[in-house]
Amino acid sequence: MLAQGENPHPVRLVLPPHRPLSAAAQLGRKLFFDPALSGSGxxxxxxxxxxxxxxxxxxxLSVQLGGGRLTRHGVRAVPSLEYLYRQQNFSIGPDNEENETVTLRQLVALGQQARRVRKTAHDTQAAAANLVPQGGLFWDGRVNTLQQQADGPLFNPLEMDGGNTAIVASKLEQAPYAHDFVQLFGAGVFRDPKLAVAEALFALSRYQIEDPSFHPFTSKYDAWLQGKARFTPAQMRGYLAFNDPKKGDCAACHLDQPTPDGLPPLFTDTQYEALGVPRNPAIPANRDPRYFDLGLCGPYRTDLAKQTQYCGMFLTPTLRNVATRHAFFHNGVYHTLKQVLDFYDFRDTAPRKIYPTAPDGRVEKFNDLPPQDRANVDRVDPPLNRKRGERPAMSARDMRDIIAFLKTLNDGDTTPRGMPARVARSR
Structure with missing residues (x-):
């Protein structure tokens, strides 16, 4: 069946229900599209x-323009807002009942003592239990809710640059949808600027949680999982290479199987990795040789600044709709999927293809991290466990096939189905 492009073990996916948006979500939709809330308007x-x-x-663009005049550059690539509705809270190790009564400081200490299981696509369950950072929102996991997430760009001077709470609350009171606030939150909602802004952020979060367009699950891969679509030969070869620890091993971090209770895969384990991607000269902040974006260690996140074992780690993003993106990794250094796969293939086997060369001819490997933090870079998990001069994990054909497979993760697939659905229970 694999040779014919079919899924030999089709499942019935438990998809988010499609319901009319609540009044709060409808207000959130109006807020989401309102440029008047920004400093530039x-x-x-x-x-x-x-x-x-x-x-x-x-x-x-590697980073987007914002600020009061739309002339200020951000410092990180803007991630997608899709498929965040199931994101767990930030924790060290799995976010479960056992960890609920343990402080982050205690989890950090436990993580330093715990043995780390090597991550491969064939052993994702064991790797999921690693006591490593995972969960949270933004590239550094510094907030846990979509309501908190919306607060960041709204007031960031490099992004929407809304000013302060009083300014934004005043704009909300003058907006065409101000009557929606009164109806939803009471006649006194605008008497307290903090309350008005908090309710606006709540409405934005409800919009992202309730509107199906933020988690549509309409890709060819979703149809294939359910036995309703057939892969082309290239897509099937790519799927197998994606899951092969001796090739891409992509599924070690980008989980591609449904959960035990039938939820569709999100193509991320939400863990954090230090990959050592090259410094991006297109980011103006990088012109200062003393500036480094250390992810979990700062500059935006501050509570883990002293936990230097996490410096350089960033959240593993979903790969859903990845073939529609134009900037990859936290610093947007790459702009094609081919460049991304080349990084994984040649980072260690032929680093001159990835990093700049110093005047003395030395390759400046891991040049977007200060020297003292480069030991944090993953050199254990395949395919990042190879040595200089060794054969790369993926051939050129493997990479072309993996890209073909990644395109099956694009939502809105219109490929004719015409296949009988032999749906078994989720395994």
Whole structure:
């Protein structure tokens, strides 16, 4: 069946229900598209999170422009807002009942003592139990809710630059949808600017949670999982290479199987990795040789600044709709999937293809991290466990096939089905 492009073990996926949006979510939709809340009056949430581009930027800029005059550069690539509705809270190790009564400091200490299981696509269950950072939102997991997440760009001077709470609350009171606030939250909602802004952020979070466009699960891969679609030979070869620890081993971090209770895969284990991607000269902040974006260690996240074993680690993003993106990794250094796969293939086997060379001819490997933090870079998990001069994990054909498979993760697939659904229970 695999040779014919079919799924030999089709499942019945438990998909999010499609219901009419609540009044709060409908208000959140109006807020999401309102540029008046920004300092420039021209930038809305939807400006960087375009619905027609999987809620990610439509352009190929490494970082987006913002600020009061739309002339200030950000410092990180803008991630998609899709498929965040199931994101767990930030924790060290799995976010479960056992960890609920343990402080983050205690979890950090436990993580330092615990043995780490090597991550491979064939042993994801064991790797999921690693006491490593996982969960949370933004590239550094510094917040846990979509309500908190919406607060960041709204007031960030490099992004929407809304000013302060009083300014935003005043704009909300003058907006065409101000009567919606009164109806939902009471006549006195605008008497307290903090309350008005908090309710606006709540409405934005409800919109992202309730609107199906943020988690549609309409890709060819979703249909294939259910036995309703057939892969092409290239897509099937790519799927197998994606799951092969001796090739891409991508599924070690980008989980591609349904959960035990039938929820569709999100193509991320939500863990954090230090990959050592090269420094991006297109980011103006990087012109300062003393500036480094250390992810979990700062500059935006501060509570783990002293936990230097996490410096350089960033959240593993979902790969759903990844083929529609134009900037990859936290610093947007790459702009094609081919470049991304080349990084995994040649980072260690032929680093001159990845990193710049110093005047003395030395390859400046891991040049986007200070020397003292480069030991944090993953050199254990395949395919990042190879040595210089060794054969790369993926051939050129493997990479072409993996890209073909990744395109099956794009939502809105219209490939004719015409296949009988032999759906078994989720395994």
């Amino acid at each position: 021209k930038l809305s949430c939807a400006s960087c999170h375009r619905p027609d581009h999987a809620y990610a930027p439509a352009n190929a």
